[in-house]
Amino acid sequence: MPQLAIAKDFLTRYARLEKRLQRAVDDALDKFADTYYAGGHLEKVTDARDSRARTLRITQGYRGVVLAPDAGDTYLLVTVLPHDDAYAYIRDKRFSVNQALGVLEVRDEGRLEVLATALAPAAEAVESRLFDHVPDKHLAQLGIDPQTRAIVRLLPDESHLDAISGMMPAAQHNALVALSSGMTVEEAWAEVSKDLVDPVGPEHIDPDDLATAIRRTPGEAVFVEGPESLREMLDHPFDVWRTFLHPRQRRIAYRPSYNGPTMVTGGAGTGKTVTAVHRVAHLARRYADGPPQILFTTFTTTLDAALRAQVELLIEDPAQLARVDVRNLDKVAYQVLRKERGRGPDFPKRRELERLWDEAGADAGCSGAFLLSEWEQVVLAQNLRTERAYLAARRRGRGSRLGAEQRKRVWQAILAATARMAAADQWTFVQASAEAADILERTGERPYRHVVVDEAQDLHPAKWRLARALAPEGADDLFIAGDPHQRIYDHRVSLGGVGIDVRGRSRKLTVSYRSTQEILSWAVGLLGAAPTTGMDDLEDDLDAYTSPLRGRRPTVRGHRDRASELAALADQVEVWLGQGVEPGSIGVAARTEEVARRVREELAGAGIATCGLTGGEGVRGGTMHSMKGLEFRCVAAVGVGADLVPLEARVTPAAEDAIAHGHDLQRERNLLFVACTRARDALHVSYAGEPSPFLPRS
Numbered sequence: 075m076p077q078l079a080i081a082k083d084f085l086t087r088y089a090r091l092e093k094r095l096q097r098a099v100d101d102a103l104d105k106f107a108d109t110y111y112a113g114g115h116l117e118k119v120t121d122a123r124d125s126r127a128r129t130l131r132i133t134q135g136y137r138g139v140v141l142a143p144d145a146g147d148t149y150l151l152v153t154v155l156p157h158d159d160a161y162a163y164i165r166d167k168r169f170s171v172n173q174a175l176g177v178l179e180v181r182d183e184g185r186l187e188v189l190a191t192a193l194a195p196a197a198e199a200v201e202s203r204l205f206d207h208v209p210d211k212h213l214a215q216l217g218i219d220p221q222t223r224a225i226v227r228l229l230p231d232e233s234h235l236d237a238i239s240g241m242m243p244a245a246q247h248n249a250l251v252a253l254s255s256g257m258t259v260e261e262a263w264a265e266v267s268k269d270l271v272d273p274v275g276p277e278h279i280d281p282d283d284l285a286t287a288i289r290r291t292p293g294e295a296v297f298v299e300g301p302e303s304l305r306e307m308l309d310h311p312f313d314v315w316r317t318f319l320h321p322r323q324r325r326i327a328y329r330p331s332y333n334g335p336t337m338v339t340g341g342a343g344t345g346k347t348v349t350a351v352h353r354v355a356h357l358a359r360r361y362a363d364g365p366p367q368i369l370f371t372t373f374t375t376t377l378d379a380a381l382r383a384q385v386e387l388l389i390e391d392p393a394q395l396a397r398v399d400v401r402n403l404d405k406v407a408y409q410v411l412r413k414e415r416g417r418g419p420d421f422p423k424r425r426e427l428e429r430l431w432d433e434a435g436a437d438a439g440c441s442g443a444f445l446l447s448e449w450e451q452v453v454l455a456q457n458l459r460t461e462r463a464y465l466a467a468r469r470r471g472r473g474s475r476l477g478a479e480q481r482k483r484v485w486q487a488i489l490a491a492t493a494r495m496a497a498a499d500q501w502t503f504v505q506a507s508a509e510a511a512d513i514l515e516r517t518g519e520r521p522y523r524h525v526v527v528d529e530a531q532d533l534h535p536a537k538w539r540l541a542r543a544l545a546p547e548g549a550d551d552l553f554i555a556g557d558p559h560q561r562i563y564d565h566r567v568s569l570g571g572v573g574i575d576v577r578g579r580s581r582k583l584t585v586s587y588r589s590t591q592e593i594l595s596w597a598v599g600l601l602g603a604a605p606t607t608g609m610d611d612l613e614d615d616l617d618a619y620t621s622p623l624r625g626r627r628p629t630v631r632g633h634r635d636r637a638s639e640l641a642a643l644a645d646q647v648e649v650w651l652g653q654g655v656e657p658g659s660i661g662v663a664a665r666t667e668e669v670a671r672r673v674r675e676e677l678a679g680a681g682i683a684t685c686g687l688t689g690g691e692g693v694r695g696g697t698m699h700s701m702k703g704l705e706f707r708c709v710a711a712v713g714v715g716a717d718l719v720p721l722e723a724r725v726t727p728a729a730e731d732a733i734a735h736g737h738d739l740q741r742e743r744n745l746l747f748v749a750c751t752r753a754r755d756a757l758h759v760s761y762a763g764e765p766s767p768f769l770p771r772s
């Protein structure tokens with residue numbers, strides 16, 4: 075049976091082609107698919123470096139590159155490129171099977187040859203070279219083949235190793251990076267083999283067996299079952315994640331079962347959401363009928379729609395799809411309350427509630443806003459039921475200190491306000507979650523079997539208690555995805571504190587598929603040096619966080635005043651639009667509503683259509699908070715000056731509470747990090763007056 079495989083690069087390049095060219099690719103593939111066992115439409119190229127490489131004619135100006143075996147019947151669609159680039163590719167690239175790992179690899183042999191000649195004098199000039207201490211035997215054990223070894227022996231230092239990363243097979247480069255960082259050969263092997271789909275021994279590796287090598291490399295190339303599944307893939311080219319999960323993501327998502335709550339962490343864009351969506355699909359396969367068994371949830375309604383769209387793309391079987399509820403926890407709490415009480419709770423506007431709380435707070439000498447947040451952030455967060463418990467509670471992060479007498483008055487005011495809310499049947503969302511969790515605890519009812527939580531770092535403890543109570547404790551009860559570096563609200567939850575134990579079941583993703591390395595390295599600098607505590611109470615770092623994507627460094631521009639900053643923003647947006655970036659792929663973020671509004675006015679004044687961050691026609695604009703969970707090709711972060719970032723009104727003064735001050739500053743840093751890491755290809759940061767102290771000094 076002939077076998078057809080498609081490489082990730084083919085799909086990602088196809089996604090970026092104009093519609094006209096995509097149609098031409100479709101036609102060429104249709105013809106090819108009809109007869110591909112004969113290889114009839116493929117063209118052999120006389121000066122091809124790898125005799126198995128062929129071109130597939132798409133149009134006069136475009137070619138597909140196909141790898142065709144000498145014998146057998148496996149074809150790999152490698153990439154699709156403008157005519158000359160395709161021929162240059164075929165002249166320079168060679169494919170091989172890694173002799174230690176068994177995975178498919180590709181190298182730019184043309185450039186490596188040039189480099190070897192150029193490196194020879196530099197290698198002569200130094201006394202010792204980077205890998206002098208590593209015997210050939212160890213290099214071979216790690217899959218470094220003789221050709222690569224010849225170059226490796228010439229490398230004077232790590233900067234040269236970095237420089238050849240795009241030319242040599244990725245797995246071999248990873249092994250060398252591991253060795254150069256001081257690892258032993260055993261440690262380096264553990265590092266490079268950890269993403270293997272199936273462990274292999276060299277004795278089982280056939281250098282000519284491309285089909286098996288492709289099977290061992292599902293993050294880069296996969297077999298398609300036939301023309302229909304190829305069509306299906308090409309119909310959704312931007313959804314590369316549906317097919318090409320990184321082996322680590324796949325292992326986490328498709329592990330048959332976990333014997334308790336599981337957590338996935340990782341920097342922005344490492345595919346936590348994607349992994350969670352695949353986990354949902356995996357769990358859904360268990361159920362053919364009955365009520366929904368899986369809740370997929372996150373903390374805002376705006377993200378619900380995006381998650382639902384992804385789930386619908388991935389789960390094709392309507393019966394399985396019907397077993398999944400995608401909704402945020404506020405809606406779930408509403409349903410639990412409605413079922414219990416026969417009617418749903420009413421959630422008045424925050425301002426309205428604050429007025430009610432203002433009245434209750436008059437005696438205690440506190441504003442309604444302060445009291446309301448004291449209730450939600452201390453009382454409901456810690457589930458305090460009595461005055462005694464409140465008097466003894468830690469009020470971490472709450473700013474102003476309260477003496478015992480003052481606390482008693484605050485407690486009384488809270489009782490009075492909550493009684494008035496109860497009489498009017500008014501609720502806050504946090505309170506509804508706390509109440510729903512209590513109801514489930516009391517009744518023992520468990521509406522779901524599995525709860526999958528995305529953006530977990532920002533859930534209020536009451537919502538965690540609800541999440542915990544929604545599914546019975548046991549295998550696969552909770553699957554949690556989040557990044558503590560992206561905390562942008564005040565909830566610093568310890569999962570242990572809400573009865574969720576993820577010890578031994580915590581996994582980390584480190585490769586960013588969204589932002590380029592240039593954007594990522596710059597953005598990590600915004601986070602500062604303070605250690606971050608993860609949701610499991612352990613320290614979390616972004617040390618191994620990298621991106622395979624390369625691009626331009628972010629630009630940072632200072633301006634005299636806001637008017638000139640915004641005028642320059644309009645120019646920048648024009649440049650992006652002129653480069654062919656779709657308006658909806660440009661996102662502009664500001665720290666405050668006020669600046670976000672001025673941005674939209676300025677762009678509209680310059681004749682550029684704008685809309686909110688999540689929908690509509692035009693360039694998208696909004697606050698940094700509402701950027702969470704989104705992504706854009708180009709991002710402009712505006713107003714990143716000392717006047718707005720950090721936003722003084724949101725930072726507890728150090729004199730009042732030093733710990734709260736530190737937390738608030740970190741949260742402001744995280745917020746800027748979140749906004750900047752929404753960018754895939756380009757990031758532009760600007761300010762008026764003095765720069766934000768968070769910006770790296772240039």
Ligand SMILES: Nc1ncnc2c1ncn2[C@@H]1O[C@H](COP(=O)(O)OP(=O)(O)OP(=O)(O)O)[C@@H](O)[C@H]1O
Pocket residue numbers: 313314315318319320323340341342343344345346347348349557560586587588702703704705751
């Ligand atoms: N294995 C993969 N191959 C290609 N693209 C991927 C892969 N995994 C994720 N992506 C893409 O990378 C981007 C980021 O993925 P995702 O939103 O899941 O990351 P995240 O870790 O949840 O990000 P954040 O924490 O910033 O919200 C998306 O465009 C997604 O489609």
